[in-house]
Amino acid sequence: DTGVSQDPRHKITKRGQNVTFRCDPISEHNRLYWYRQTLGQGPEFLTYFQNEAQLEKSRLLSDRFSAERPKGSFSTLEIQRTEQGDSAMYLCASSRPGTGVIGTQYFGPGTRLLVL
């Protein structure tokens, strides 16, 4: 169990640029989640996948955000035309399918984005 990994760990960009983050889930987990955490807040749900299917998207996920999981393994989260309000920690989590403790979500270390 190597855990959830995210790349890059930190990203600084200028307003208006596009950025892409990658998440590699725990190998036997077929569910993958993206959350965003801003200062002083808890993580907020953005979207989740079961295998390659994107099953739910939050209204926080504006049309500048797109997430993919093309082969049901790793996932990417792209933000187009970044704004200063996009500055946050972007967290990825993965889980097995199932209820209760079986479906516990395990988080990666996050990607901290700063938009100047």
Next chain:
Amino acid sequence: DQQVKQNSPSLSVQEGRISILNCDYTNSMFDYFLWYKKYPAEGPTFLISISSIKDKNEDGRFTVFLNKSAKHLSLHIVPSQPGDSAVYFCAASAYSGANSKLTFGKGITLSVRP
């Protein structure tokens, strides 16, 4: 609207004493609750969870209590250790976590004094 509330932003306790972290929720559809611990520059780490069919779950030094009628849960850490100093998030999900997006509170910063 904040569906999961952690109203106390911080808590300081002496090493060896009990830490009690509280959480309230408003959504009656929530039926599964979790506590995560977070150190700076790391992702949240799962601690313990409880289903709404139970009122208590224990794992080592950590015990979670659920009061469904009051829509309140608490995490007890006994005895508290300096390494427990971190931010603790309460989270909730509906449908026993089967789908399942988590709704988090804002977190409580616990400081355990040696």
